[in-house]
Amino acid sequence: MTTPSTPPTAPAPSGPPPGCPAHRLYGPEAEADPTGLYEKLRAEHGSVAPVLVHGDLPAWLVLGHRENLDVARTPSRFSRDPRHWGDMREGNVPPDHPLTPMTAWQPVCHFVDGEEHKRLRQAVTDSLERFDRRGVRRYVKRFADQLIDDFAETSRADLITDFAEPLPMLVMTQLVGAPDSYGPRLVEAARDMLRGTATAVTSNEYVTAVLRELVERKRAVPGRDFTSWLLEHSAALSDEEAVEHLRLVLIAAFESTANLIANTLRMVLTDRRFRANLSGGHMTLPDALEQVLWDEPPFTTILGRWATGDTRLGGREIRAGDMLLLGLAAGNVDPEIRPDLTLPVHGNRSHLAFSSGPHECPGQDIGRAIADTGIDTLLSRLPDLELAVLEGELRRRSSLMSRQLVALPVTFTPRGATGTTPAPVTGTGPSQPLPQAVVPPVRPAPVQDGPGRRRPWWSRLLGRR
Structure with missing residues (x-):
């Protein structure tokens, strides 16, 4: 068997055998109802299903929870190194292919296994651990307040474009030591890359150029940043x-955290089960986040793993060079582990939202901190948020790897700005102040309880009885 550092070079057939029916994971059907497609595939093929990705390239979608863990935890059988991919070796994946930004090999920890993976991943995890978690939360609150200040006096907002999307990138841009001005364009480029659009390659080139310039600057003048x-x-x-x-951490943190914030806010605003559990004191905001990570993980699938040799998985014959997609959303609702999806899963972190094994997401705690603190700040500032449209009018945009809310329009009682400014995030040593934008302070409008005004129902969520 070959190792990830010396992938096979001889062409080999890949994908499901001829005649095996496969559904496209792109196009109208997949984008309209990916969850329904996953269940259709499960009914037809079981825990591992033959599928087609962009360009009708064959792959296997792993639908079972146990099978997902098997693939994620055994890199000796299912490598993260895309140089094993048979279609890549055969020239079926051109440089301008929509999946190229996510499958072209790079010297990065999630594309290697073994000792080289340990070396690279250790640099990432050790650097992430140098952040003071309380400092990160304070920093998130400052940026969240800034975003809320921009719409707090208007009585209306779109919580996707005005809050969920910009907040993670603003925070992560500062954590990596980049200027504030990088944030907005990086949000646009990151989303374009992950959708696998026709301009995904161009967006990837932009992100890479920005980060290359940042590395050159930090080599010359280091700071207290990632x-x-x-x-x-x-x-x-x-x-x-x-x-x-940097590209890996920035893009993964942006997409996963933005979707986690958006999906949690949607549940807060619309889910009757959540309201019932909340009114009974059975759910907190951290509980809500974990429930969303089970029911609507930020990434629906992870691309990809590649078979290092002929093997079996879920009763399927997988051949060397085949590509596999981890079906995180499908695995989380596998009837083998969740026969009743109406039951809450409080305190249970065995979901697949952050994958598993040696390539499990190293920044998941920072992502949780951004989502938890950001949502807490929003609900504290605007406690009477209400959905501005019917739940059925909410639209989603689907791609191969994720499914995002297009908009989350809300109304609320206008309130004043806080006059907050961003504060520095430090590591283990003395803080170094970052440039601060001065906003004139405005006293927030008080929230009164009284006979004609009920205390906001989610005050229980935030522990405010």
Whole structure:
């Protein structure tokens, strides 16, 4: 068997055998109802189903919870190195293919296994651990307040474009030590990349160029930020390795956290089960986040794993070079582990939202902190938020890897701005102040309880009795 560092070079057939029916994971059917497609595939094929990705390239979608864990935890059988991909070796994946930004091999920890993976991942995890978690939460609150200030006096907002999408990138841009001005364009480029659009390659090139410039600057003038800590680490990352790991952390954190915030806010505003559990004191905001990670994980699928040799999975014959997609959303609702989806899963973190095994998401705690603190700040500032449209009017946009709310319009009682400014996030040593934008302070309008006004129902969520 070959190793990830020396992938096979001889062409090999890949994908399901001829005649095996396969559904497209792109196009109108998949985009309209991906959850329904997953269940259709499960009914037809069981825990592992033959599918087609962009360009009708064959792959296997892993639908079972146990099978997903098997693939994620055994890199000796299912490598993260895309150089194993038979279709890539045969020239079926051109440079301008929509999946190229996510499958072209780079010197980054999620594309290697074994000792090289340990070296690169250790640099990422050690650098992430240098952040003071309380400092990160304070920083998230400052940015959340800034975003809320922009619409607090208007009585209306779209919680996707005005809050859920910009908040993670604003925070992560600062964590990596980049200027504030990088944030808005990076949000646009990151979303375009992950949708696998016709311009995904161009967006990827933009992100890479921005991060290359950042690495050059931090080599010359290091600071107390993730980029500088990566470069200082004993793993001795090259500039190219540093750029690719920054890209990985920035893009993954943006997409996963933005979707987690959006999906949790939608549940807060619309889910009767949530309201019932809340009114009975059975659910808190951290509980709500975990419920969303089960029911609507930020990434619906993860691309991909590649078989290092002929093997079996879920009763299917998988051949060397085949691509597999981890079906996180499908695995989380596998009837083998969740026969009754109406039952809450409080305190249970065995979901697949952050994958598993050696490539499990290393920044999940920071993502939870951004979502938890951001949502808490929003509900504290605007406690009478209400959905501005019927729940059935909410629309979603689907791609191969995720499904996002297009908009989440809300109404609320107008309130004044806080006059907050962003505060520095520090590591283990003395803080270094970042440039601050001065906003004239405005006293928030008080929220009164009285005979004609009920206390906001989600005050229980925030522990305010």
